[in-house]
Amino acid sequence: MWSTHDMGPPLRLTRAAAKARTRELLLAAAAQVFAEHGYAGASVDEIAAQAGYTIGALYSHFSGKDELFLTLFDLHAAGHLRDIEEIIRQCTGDPDFTALGDYLATLADNDSCRWALESEFRRHAMTRPELMARLAERRAAGQTAIAGLMPCRRPGTAQCAEDDAALVITQLEGLILQRRLNPASVPPGLFAEALRRFFPPPTWAGGG
Amino acid sequence: MWSTHDMGPPLRLTRAAAKARTRELLLAAAAQVFAEHGYAGASVDEIAAQAGYTIGALYSHFSGKDELFLTLFDLHAAGHLRDIEEIIRQCTGDPDFTALGDYLATLADNDSCRWALESEFRRHAMTRPELMARLAERRAAGQTAIAGLMPCRRPGTAQCAEDDAALVITQLEGLILQRRLNPASVPPGLFAEALRRFFPPPTWAGGG
DNA sequence: GTCTATACAAAGATAGAC
DNA sequence: GTCTATCTTTGTATAGAC
Structure with missing residues (x-):
């Protein structure tokens, strides 16, 4: 003993x-x-x-409630970036995005408190300039990471990839939040469908 | 006197x-x-x-704080539907979506409190099943209204138009929220660009 | 390092005056 | 219909025991 x-x-x-x-x-x-x-x-x-x-x-x-909140705010920025890295990793070897679509649906379904917390961060930041800047900064980092993946519509302009990345991120995030409200309205296949619009397959599937 | x-x-x-x-x-x-x-x-x-x-x-x-909040919650559902009707109206006669893109950017820029309030409604609903149902219902109504505009990728399936409408709504909403955080990251032209992806022009602009 | 007790302030709601 | 005064609860933060 x-x-x-x-x-x-x-x-x-x-x-x-x-x-x-x-x-x-x-x-x-x-x-x-x-x-x-x-x-x-x-x-x-x-x-x-x-x-x-x-x-x-x-x-x-x-030190109090505020430090607790701000600590979480920054911790979740790290989690957000890890998600994006995981998404990028899954992009390779998943040409029709079936696996990635399932992954994103799972991401929406798990961590029930996570998305409510992100919504709270956003609302909180919307009325607090210093938090808004921090949130915009972290989102810009994620956007640049995604931009590296984008096929450029008008080659030569880096802005084009950044713009497309902004579209992808807002689209996927919007789908995740909508799936939390009503899972039936956003099946996993819809994530894949959305991704295929941004990353067209190298070969055209002529309908017929 | x-x-x-x-x-x-x-x-x-x-x-x-x-x-x-x-x-x-x-x-x-x-x-x-x-x-x-x-x-x-x-x-x-x-x-x-x-x-x-x-x-x-x-x-x-x-009767108190709660009734005030719930009254606003339902009032904003009506405003949401009016927005969608306005968007649909502007769709006709705006083939490249320049005007509609500007309109959406203005929608994001005005009513600074509105989007913070919507974020609060969402967060609140996320942890309250009865509010979540009401929010999902109002969003479904907007989605169906948009679905009527969708060119169907796979004709014959109504589900297809509903799915596309879900993509459009989450995309535009995501862009509006992102523009509130960082206007530079979402210029008006990006709204138009997003819309063109969903509503391709009847004639193909062969690159050249 | 954690708990108990407490000081102090803020907020939801009500009652009654006008 | 609106205001003032008040009751009551809740919550942040601190102090001191262990």
Whole structure:
């Protein structure tokens, strides 16, 4: 036995690791609560409780509600970029976008709180210039990454690829959000259909 | 003189009209405040003050914050449908969508509070099944209206037009929201470009 | 590092005066 | 129909015990 009390094995977590774990739990809980109630409607009390702690613990990790929110705001920028990289990876070897369409539908269906949270970020940013700039910046980065994939309609103009990338991103994002509201209206095949419009196959399928 | 006091002309508004006017002022103020702070962050006090009244007046017109929000929610559904009708009207006689593109850009630029409010409606609906159903229903109506315009890729299937309409709506809406975040990334011409992808011209412009 | 207790402020809603 | 005053709840943040 390791101890006089029935504690099981000594926690293998170092103090630093334990602290980091608490922080992660708080952030995950915050994501859920902010997604459900919005920034103002979320109470730090509920966030702490959702994570299995009390406000005291929360305030020892974050200066307050605002820092918690801004931390999530930036964390989700990273997640957004990872998604785009995954989408780009799946583009190769999936000429008719069936697999990628399924992936995007799954992306919409999982993480129920994620898209509500993104909507809250957007609304919040819309009335706060400094957040709006940060959001625009992160979206521009994603757009440039997608632009590298675009077949250029009018070769020679880089702007053309950027414009097309903006179309792809807003189209896919719009479809994801619509699928969350009404899954039947956006079957996985519709994602593929949308993508085929932007990335036409190298060979023409003459109807007949 | 009309009165012993310096009141100016007797208000031409009937009592019913005056009441309706107060109601409209309160609704307009509520739209602004909900857009800026979200549902939970908006205080009925600020809404009333913004309209030029106090809470007492507000509560004589609405049962509370929730009824105010839901009334706006349904009012904006009507505005949404009017937009779509206007878009459809502009489609005729605008073969390359230049005018319609400008119109959509203007739609994004005006009513700064409107799109923040729509984002709030969406986020709110995402975690409330009954609101989600109402929102999905109103969007389905708009989609069907657009579907009537679609050239059918695979004639004979009505589902095809509905699918294409879903693509058009999510694309344009996504562009409008992106333009609000960063106008430079979505010039008016990009709306036109997007529309041309869905409504190809009857004659092919052979590159050359 | 986490919890309990608490100070302090803000907001939703109601009652009654005018 | 609108305003003022008030009740009550909720929530942020802090202080101090362990």
